[in-house]
Amino acid sequence: MTFELKPFRIGNLQVDFPIALAPLAGYSDMPFRRLCRQMGCEYATSEMMLDSCIAIQSKQQMSLIAFGDDEHPLAGQLVGNTPEMMATAAKMVADQGFDVVDLNFACPVNKAIKRKRGGRLMNDPKLAIEIIHAVVDAVDVPVTVKNRQRYNNDDTEENFWQMAEGARDAGCAMLTVHGRSVEQKYTGPADWDFLRRVKAHFPDWTVLGSGDVLSPHHAIELLKTSELDGVVVARGVIGNPWFFRQCRAILAGDEPQVPTLAEQAEVMRQHFDAQLEFYGERIGCKNMRKCGIKYARNHPHARKLRMTFVDMKTRKDFDRILGEWYTDRYEAELRKKVLREGISGMTCHMPNVRP
Ligand SMILES: Cc1cc2nc3c(=O)[nH]c(=O)nc-3n(C[C@H](O)[C@H](O)[C@H](O)COP(=O)(O)O)c2cc1C
Structure with missing residues (x-):
């Protein structure tokens, strides 16, 4: 409706x-x-x-x-x-x-x-x-x-x-x-x-x-x-x-979609580029570590991926993480998770996020 x-x-x-x-x-x-x-x-x-x-x-x-x-x-x-x-x-x-x-x-x-x-x-x-x-x-x-x-x-x-x-x-x-x-x-x-x-x-x-x-x-x-x-x-x-x-x-009466892992990676790269341009290397990387941990919520292995982002220090680390985790290999698992838990399973409660 x-x-x-x-x-x-x-x-x-x-x-x-x-x-x-x-x-x-x-x-x-x-x-x-x-x-x-x-x-x-x-x-x-x-x-x-x-x-x-x-x-x-x-x-x-x-x-x-x-x-x-x-x-x-x-x-x-x-x-x-x-x-x-x-x-x-x-x-x-x-x-x-x-x-x-x-x-x-x-x-x-x-x-x-x-x-x-x-x-x-x-x-x-x-x-x-x-x-x-x-x-x-x-x-x-x-x-x-x-x-x-x-x-x-x-x-x-x-x-x-x-x-x-x-x-x-x-x-x-x-x-x-x-x-x-x-x-x-x-x-x-x-x-x-x-x-x-x-x-x-x-x-x-x-x-x-x-x-x-x-x-x-x-x-x-x-x-x-x-x-x-x-x-x-x-x-x-x-x-x-x-x-x-x-x-x-x-x-619009459509089914909302969880973005594909390829799209997630593309948007995260865009976010990182903008962070580097806006804040420079040191703060940009620090911010993207924090954001990467949050982006992991839309991944089928959210918990493991969060731990991986915790250790991220440079853009090179970030690209390596995307190369390993945001591949077709995990896409089918993501779709199964969305079917099982619905979109809310990916997007809800983040009690650990505080200012
Ligand atoms: C990480 C974080 C930063 C926030 N920063 C501000 C802020 O700068 N100014 C503000 O008015 N509220 C701030 N808030 C409060 C939110 O704008 C919002 O009112 C609050 O999180 C309740 O919404 P939620 O339960 O949907 O998260 C912040 C909340 C979080 C989680």
């Missing part, structure tokens, strides 16, 4: 395909975003960027602010805790040509929490709203907010509603909610009933949902049943940029 997609709006931008690439520190860089776009993604967000580093144009963080001409519409995400610094950084992000500035009030990593950034602001909605106002005043592009359901598991939802309503009243164009508490980090199921309530509360505001969008079938199911304007895919796409193409196939 086919299902009609509804575009969503971010201010005066229209996004036709409502399955977006999440901000993913360590993954949603320019090389990966471009691959996802090639596979049918239409809206993506950068990795989070620290406001102070962007404001002083720290060399280390400037790679985060780069993007390609083919990447629009694209959001640049900022994390920080002072209205002035966030406004300065937002202006740089907008001047750089990002179409949207996204503000991160969701990050649960200890370093951010200790420094009162990211998800820690779920405990201080007043400061979050001051930041939002400062950023909205500083830029001409749409400003959006990413937050979570609550800070601690046993907190009420009061801070969430205060922050969300404050963001809407300040003129934010969209809210993305990760349906977990900050304390939960990435464990336990995301609360989609809560996300449905958020959308019901803001019928005229664009609201995207995040959490456990781990397989293309589940993404479509959530789109059909949640009433949210879109869903955001995070761990589900790491090592599987084909996710977007698979979603589009389901929507």
